[in-house]
Amino acid sequence: MMSKSTNATLPFLLLLTTAVALLAPIATHSQDRISPRHPSVAYLQEWGFMVGSGLPCKPTWGEEFGRSIIPVGDVNGDAIADFLIERKRCDSAFGVDGLTKGNELLLYYGVKGGLPATSSGQRIGISEVGSRTYFLSVGDYDADSYFDIVCGVEHYADTTGGNNWEYQTGRAIIFWGNAEGKYRLSDTTQLPCDAPIWIAPSRGLTIDANADGIDDIAIVGAGFGFGNGAIRNIASIYIYHGKSGSRLGHDGKAATADQRWWNPPEYNWVEWLDQDCDGVKDMVFHDKGSLVEKIHIAYGNPQTGWIDTNDIQSIDTWQANGRFILFQDVTGDAVKDLVMIGGDFTNGRIKVFAGKPGQRLIEQYGDGRDSADRANERFPLRPWAQIMLPNALHDGWFGAEHVLFDLGDMNNDGTSEVVAHTYPYIIIYTTGSTIDSLIDILYNIPDESWGTLRRLGDIDGTGDISYGATWQGRVHFLKAPPQDEIPTYGGNVRELPHPFEFRCQHTTDVEQQPSEIQQMELTQQQKLVPTTHTHHR
DSSP: OOOHHHHHTSOHHHHHHHHHHHHSOOOSOOTTOOOOEEEEEEEOEEEEEEEOOOOOOOTTOOOEEEEEEEEEEOSSSSSSOEEEEEEEOOSOOBSTTSOBOOEEEEEEOOBTTBOOOGGGOEEESOSOSSEEEEEEEEEOTTSSSSOEEEEEEEETTOOGGGOOSSSOEEEEEEEOOOTTOOOOTTSEEEEOOSSSEEEOOOEEEEEOTTSSSSOEEEEEOOSEEEETTEEEEOOSEEEEOOBTTBOTTSTTOOOOOSEEESSOOOOSEEEEEOSSSSSSOEEEEEEEOSSSEEEEEEEEOTTTOSEEEEEEEEEEOGGGTEEEEEEEOOSSSSSOEEEEEEOOTTSOEEEEEOOOTTOOHHHHHTTSSBOOBGGGTBOSOBSSEEEEOHHHHOTTSOOOOSOOBOOOOSSSSSSOOEEEEETTEEEEEOOSSOOOSSEEEEEEOOOSSEEEEEEEEOSSSSSOOEEEEEETTEEEEEEOOOGGGSOOOOSSOOOOSSOTTOOOOOOSOOOOOGGGOOOOOOOOOOOOOOOOOOSOO
């Protein structure tokens, strides 16, 4: 970290200006033109890139290599992280209009001291090129210590159930891992729903639904399947329990769902995390409407370790103008904080609502603009901290896109950084007890059209974390700047909502007796088809 002596060299005028900007009432315009960059701003460092495989494309078409980049851990056991790259082919066309392209996943093993050759990618999916394969989840679902990958697969010529291209149908397929790190179509399991075929499953999660310490699969869909030429109502969420030494659909283990949730809250995407630090994971539903985001959390039961579908809290973020939300630990206590981006073009804000052990969603958020209430033992402020986005400090900057990226801890101080995008920059704010509105790390992406910003892990065996982003036809690989180059001056020290050295000590393993197993709600109440998640891939 930057030393105190380095921080002390900052001009007094700058410190005073920054303090005024951060401590004064929130401004509604940017006429003062305060530079949003820290004077010692550091930069992400690009160390390599990958380009497409050079498919013989049809006229006017190009290979879309790097549509998404997905970390999958160390699948081949060489202690180097591996990753998937999604690409859209350009050499063949399908569909009624002849304009539908094949979409596939390529698995790349991390390489010591460098990047893998593009040609080394292992294709994961069905044999037909006229198909779309996309990532759902990764985990060890048979507890054999090898990573298994679950994919959604759409075969463009699939007429199952009488489909005639009118509906987008698909399947959820497990590709089982092995000691070689090779994934074969001959070693797969198709996960069924309550119809001949899904209306394509949209999301997958690795969870431990029955608290037995073995990964389970949650497939999240639209609540619809297809059969006999018509749409069928099915559950919105299917959960398949993993079993040690036994594969679903193999070894006498039926590939049937162990749990179904017919009527969950509205959602665009779903997370699995412990929001209230009680040692049991909760299911978080992000309901991203056209303007503001709503959050619904179904809480895990500490006695059983299962999600209680009748114990749900919800918030509507319209009063705080919340457009996109992540749950991250930005205070260093291992409790999830609610981080929200919102505001308008000239008054953008990132707001942090600090988490505390035992504090659930409604108490954490309030109405989005509450003061502390120490008389009733409620602290901190709601929000606990605010970051003024660059356009609120200087009208020469564009407004920030309403999206946040979870890149984790980039300066090894035990807290996750806050990461946003305002054209043409990725902007990163270091966190802890001194969150401020000065950009600490910056990166220029010289393209209005780009996708993917992911933390990939140590993919080159150096011990350093890499990040992936795609623009201008290349997948770019980045690393954080050296720790001592990242500024740490915060201007305004905020009282933490807990003792300084406190950390949530709960684990997520809950002992459970077979008699405690409960079924999820089976009421067949259907909801409307949700919209798709809109943030970058």
